[in-house]
Amino acid sequence: MATAANSPTESRYRLDQVDADADLMVLNFGPQHPSTHGVFRIKLILDGEIVIRAIPYAGYLHRGVEKLLEKLTYAQGVPIVDKNDYVSPMSNEQALVMAFEKLLKVEVPRRARYLRLIFSELQRIASHLLWLGTFALDMGGALGGGSTVFMYCFRDREGILDLFEAVTGGRFHYNTHTIGGNRHDIPLGWDKRVLAYLDMLEPRIAECESMTTNNSIFVARTQGIGLIDKDLAQGLGLSGPLLRASGVDHDLRRDAPYHAYDEVPVRVMVEQAGDCQARALVRVREMRESIRLVREALAGLPEGGINSGKIIKMPQQFKAQSGQVYAAIETPRGELGTFVIAGGGDKGTAPYRLKIRAPSLHALSALPWILPGHTISDVVVVLGSLDPIMGEVDR
Amino acid sequence: MDLIQHGFLRGIAYGLLIITVVMTATAWGMWLERKIAAQMQNRMGPMFVGFHGLLQPVADMLKLLQKEDILPAGADDWLFNLAPILTALFAIATAAVVPWSAQIVASDLDVGLLWVLALGGIMVVPVWMAGWASNNKFALIGGMRAVAQSVSYGVPLVLTSMVAVVFTGTMSLSGIVQFQMAHGWLIYWPPGPGIIAFLLFYMALLAESNRIPFDIPEAESELVAGISTEYTGMKFGMFYVAEYVHTMVGSAIAALIFLGGWDGPFHWLPGLHWMVAKTVILFVSVYWVRWTLLRFRSDQLMRLCWLYLVPMSLALLVFAAVWVTYFAA
Amino acid sequence: MAVDEQGSAPNAAGQVEAGTPEVPVIQAQSPPIAAKTAVPLAATALSAAIGPGHGSVDESVQAFEHPIYKTLLNVPGLSVAVASLDQLLTWGQKSALFMFPMATSCCGIEFMATAASRVDVDRMGAIVRGTPRQADVMVIAGTITVKMAPKVKRLWEQMPEPKWAVAMGSCAISGDFYRDLYPTIPGIDTVLPVDVYVPGCPPDPQSLMHGLMRLQEKIGLKRAGQWVPTEVRPETEKMTNPGVRRLIDPQRDPEVTAQQTRLALAATVDEPEGELLESGAEAVEQQLPQDLQTLLRERFEVEVFPADAAPIVARKHHLHLARTLKAMGYLNFVYVVASHWPSKDGETFEVAYAVRRTGPGTTLAQWRVQLAADEPIESLAEVWAGADWQEREQYDLVGVQFAGHPDLRRLMLSDDWQGHPLRRDYPADKACFPWR
Numbered sequence A: 001m002a003t004a005a006n007s008p009t010e011s012r013y014r015l016d017q018v019d020a021d022a023d024l025m026v027l028n029f030g031p032q033h034p035s036t037h038g039v040f041r042i043k044l045i046l047d048g049e050i051v052i053r054a055i056p057y058a059g060y061l062h063r064g065v066e067k068l069l070e071k072l073t074y075a076q077g078v079p080i081v082d083k084n085d086y087v088s089p090m091s092n093e094q095a096l097v098m099a100f101e102k103l104l105k106v107e108v109p110r111r112a113r114y115l116r117l118i119f120s121e122l123q124r125i126a127s128h129l130l131w132l133g134t135f136a137l138d139m140g141g142a143l144g145g146g147s148t149v150f151m152y153c154f155r156d157r158e159g160i161l162d163l164f165e166a167v168t169g170g171r172f173h174y175n176t177h178t179i180g181g182n183r184h185d186i187p188l189g190w191d192k193r194v195l196a197y198l199d200m201l202e203p204r205i206a207e208c209e210s211m212t213t214n215n216s217i218f219v220a221r222t223q224g225i226g227l228i229d230k231d232l233a234q235g236l237g238l239s240g241p242l243l244r245a246s247g248v249d250h251d252l253r254r255d256a257p258y259h260a261y262d263e264v265p266v267r268v269m270v271e272q273a274g275d276c277q278a279r280a281l282v283r284v285r286e287m288r289e290s291i292r293l294v295r296e297a298l299a300g301l302p303e304g305g306i307n308s309g310k311i312i313k314m315p316q317q318f319k320a321q322s323g324q325v326y327a328a329i330e331t332p333r334g335e336l337g338t339f340v341i342a343g344g345g346d347k348g349t350a351p352y353r354l355k356i357r358a359p360s361l362h363a364l365s366a367l368p369w370i371l372p373g374h375t376i377s378d379v380v381v382v383l384g385s386l387d388p389i390m391g392e393v394d395r
Numbered sequence B: 001m002d003l004i005q006h007g008f009l010r011g012i013a014y015g016l017l018i019i020t021v022v023m024t025a026t027a028w029g030m031w032l033e034r035k036i037a038a039q040m041q042n043r044m045g046p047m048f049v050g051f052h053g054l055l056q057p058v059a060d061m062l063k064l065l066q067k068e069d070i071l072p073a074g075a076d077d078w079l080f081n082l083a084p085i086l087t088a089l090f091a092i093a094t095a096a097v098v099p100w101s102a103q104i105v106a107s108d109l110d111v112g113l114l115w116v117l118a119l120g121g122i123m124v125v126p127v128w129m130a131g132w133a134s135n136n137k138f139a140l141i142g143g144m145r146a147v148a149q150s151v152s153y154g155v156p157l158v159l160t161s162m163v164a165v166v167f168t169g170t171m172s173l174s175g176i177v178q179f180q181m182a183h184g185w186l187i188y189w190p191p192g193p194g195i196i197a198f199l200l201f202y203m204a205l206l207a208e209s210n211r212i213p214f215d216i217p218e219a220e221s222e223l224v225a226g227i228s229t230e231y232t233g234m235k236f237g238m239f240y241v242a243e244y245v246h247t248m249v250g251s252a253i254a255a256l257i258f259l260g261g262w263d264g265p266f267h268w269l270p271g272l273h274w275m276v277a278k279t280v281i282l283f284v285s286v287y288w289v290r291w292t293l294l295r296f297r298s299d300q301l302m303r304l305c306w307l308y309l310v311p312m313s314l315a316l317l318v319f320a321a322v323w324v325t326y327f328a329a
Numbered sequence C: 001m002a003v004d005e006q007g008s009a010p011n012a013a014g015q016v017e018a019g020t021p022e023v024p025v026i027q028a029q030s031p032p033i034a035a036k037t038a039v040p041l042a043a044t045a046l047s048a049a050i051g052p053g054h055g056s057v058d059e060s061v062q063a064f065e066h067p068i069y070k071t072l073l074n075v076p077g078l079s080v081a082v083a084s085l086d087q088l089l090t091w092g093q094k095s096a097l098f099m100f101p102m103a104t105s106c107c108g109i110e111f112m113a114t115a116a117s118r119v120d121v122d123r124m125g126a127i128v129r130g131t132p133r134q135a136d137v138m139v140i141a142g143t144i145t146v147k148m149a150p151k152v153k154r155l156w157e158q159m160p161e162p163k164w165a166v167a168m169g170s171c172a173i174s175g176d177f178y179r180d181l182y183p184t185i186p187g188i189d190t191v192l193p194v195d196v197y198v199p200g201c202p203p204d205p206q207s208l209m210h211g212l213m214r215l216q217e218k219i220g221l222k223r224a225g226q227w228v229p230t231e232v233r234p235e236t237e238k239m240t241n242p243g244v245r246r247l248i249d250p251q252r253d254p255e256v257t258a259q260q261t262r263l264a265l266a267a268t269v270d271e272p273e274g275e276l277l278e279s280g281a282e283a284v285e286q287q288l289p290q291d292l293q294t295l296l297r298e299r300f301e302v303e304v305f306p307a308d309a310a311p312i313v314a315r316k317h318h319l320h321l322a323r324t325l326k327a328m329g330y331l332n333f334v335y336v337v338a339s340h341w342p343s344k345d346g347e348t349f350e351v352a353y354a355v356r357r358t359g360p361g362t363t364l365a366q367w368r369v370q371l372a373a374d375e376p377i378e379s380l381a382e383v384w385a386g387a388d389w390q391e392r393e394q395y396d397l398v399g400v401q402f403a404g405h406p407d408l409r410r411l412m413l414s415d416d417w418q419g420h421p422l423r424r425d426y427p428a429d430k431a432c433f434p435w436r
């Protein structure tokens, strides 16, 4: 099997195809480069403009989150993980509290589960919008059509941030999930605002599509670029849109339903090609699907409490002496998991070891496999199509 | 009066005038571009200085003037300092031969078109100097790309303008316009090829002046800022200005050789108005395209040029020759 | 590193006013750090957040002045012209601020939002340039780590004078809650002089816009055309002498440290004791599908299936198990987690693995391997390419050796880092020269 046989240091670099006396050039791409999406460095070994080897270096944003979470009690962890995948903080919180709920066997009320679904789908739209904007920016430049798409996407993303702000009071670090439910219920009339927003969003997505995925330059730039075949995608541990763009029909929302996804079924968007275009298409379609899901969930939103009040008031009351759990959710970037070993802190009030399984880390580890053979212009396209968030990669 | 009649002095006077006017026009061209882009993007654009930010270009230039001048370590100082000056010089020199109306022209060369094309072609030298001398890999790659691109796109640019020369039988820019005043604008006469030639010329123009979708030498998202990566202050400003002058002169040339120059439907309006209006429309359209489209990859750019533009413009040239020989008489 | 030096840095503000009666008052407002340490925790945090702001928004810095400038000013009649030219130049400077986005994390997203349509920083003539050579303002948006700080400094040095820095967000100002953790630096003003601080986590776009307008004001207050060489900025002192004290600082009052630690670790301060929500052995369900249990029992000699965790597989079976699982269709690699278990009789490590069978009805195969100290474990990078980086990460942070890994280097920390931070005995706020 391709993935198993060789490590990326060997065959995939196509060193054999390089002219023996070619003058190779080393180009350091990053850590501060307009399109590395944060602080990330790739050392490119170039033959002319062709990449023959790419060596990624991560860790410029390693903030020691896992160590910090060992020091804090369970409930204190929520606002910290907000900052990991800073483009979809809601999903971060959910991944963390779900692991804790599993560990501590806390039930989440039905309304809270619906709200979580709505939040996570709105967050998915916001995240994909941001991705689309920055992806176009990578391709079209800050002084060009790319920035126009970027502005449109950010304008529409602001709408979602406003909705979240109305619920939680924060623009994008929310701290709204707690163990056993949600902290904030939606304000009166919020659902109408959401529906109005979604009605407005749909044609705007079409507008952005006409400037990107339906645009022939976009197609020419993305088609056949950054191919990840099915086996490589699986072996690399890719998940989410990256995996689905490579033809693997897998979505945790459908395959291992959490929240209320068993009651609001998800249609999974799959593309076979595995190139940058497929990844873009999957994400754009997922936005549409998320709009549908939010509408459906809002229609079926049950009445009732959103948490067990006592738990909210006494967050120090969680204790776990032993046990190891892993809980994962499908964030806009893929499978975000939290692995907790209980029993740390003062008599089990904190995790002994906590590991966040970040989908972006796996996405970036694909780079040495897929970059060789492409030109420098493709490097930014491939990198953008992987949608890495460095806060999540480095933590 | 004699002094004014003297060709040399007259040239100088006109030259200074043209430089002033072109630079001013360019400055507010930048403002216009920023406002247009902002409008396209649901923004306001510059607002704080002057009425709707009208003084923004002044502020930009004043600021650039005051910036520290850095010579990067390991840079070739001669070439590094010379490159922006030459770029700006060549860009402004092209403006010298542009006739803005029958009377307003600094130097009405017999080979005005050739002069413009030649200077446009030689622009690549300072660009390459800048890329080479900066001692920066991004600049180097940008310079390489710029050379490849200008050399390639120079070919369709020259060929399509040759179409106009073949039709009109002159290389003087005012001669071309006078021919069009007599026979109709080249864009619709003869029907068909004129408009194709214009579109090809326009595309080649976008590429020559490094505008999206052909701006790979600059490509901020890939090459940080391309050739100007290491330039600070006014040297960067010169590249910046040269780009706009280049675009503006290019638009003017396109208006001259395809859109009839200062010819317009009502002759009671001075020709200058028509010329300026056409130039501004073309100039704005360049930015309209720029802020709408994404960018090509360098190999796609070359393919587009050599596989489509060059053969098409060659065919057009042959057609023009045949037309002139057999039908036009 | 005398205590007094700390107190003197913010006092530069007082120097202009030399001779005026306010001087002693100003000095009294910024006492030496030793006095600060005595105040309660909350107040310390507050003053830490505000303190550097007061220190460096400082209009009084003795600036470089060209001799011609003085001469011109003294020519009768010319002074008015020079002064108005001055004003013009200053106006130019402050109205065309090109920003260099030092955007590392979440605040960077808000920085982008500031440049986007709703707030549109272009209104004030500020545009974003990707190269430091053409920028006037460096906006430091996001956490700066020890690994990143030298790069930020380098980029700062590459910017041409006159230049300004805006610290956006608590991370850039003081390190936020990562402040006392091993990989981060306590605020960007330990690296470069900051002109405007925009607090918030993240500050919303309007705040950043406000911050930039304050910067304009500040530029307007300085005379134009003159710039301050970096060397004489008093803030530069902080580079070797951080204005904000860390937990581990030898000069720090141990009382405060003890109090902070106590507060951080105490289970409850003022919460009522209610029924405890406990989780124990029974609480967590068995996590492994039945067929896998059979397989493990029959072929890999696994006897015990703990109720609350994955089964433990002997190290000799580890690689074989991985290959078997892959052949069974567990293609998607999920995680490697190493944990460190020190005890009285030495230390052990435990490495947990999981792989996934994708598609509808997805299943997760999890297992654990226990290792003695310094015992390597077979790398799975050969089997699943995704194990490559995860194993590097665990090697980096926990220090488990993966035998046969193609490229076992540190992933998160710099190559010369000492120790492995996620070990239990590694202090969370361990020092890292020279940042703390």
Ligand code: SF4
Residues within 6 Å of the ligand: A083, C105, C106, C107, C108, C141, C142, C143, C168, C169, C170, C171, C172, C176, C200, C201, C202, C203
């Ligand atoms: S201040 Fe808050 S939002 Fe900004 S980078 Fe730090 S953690 Fe992120």
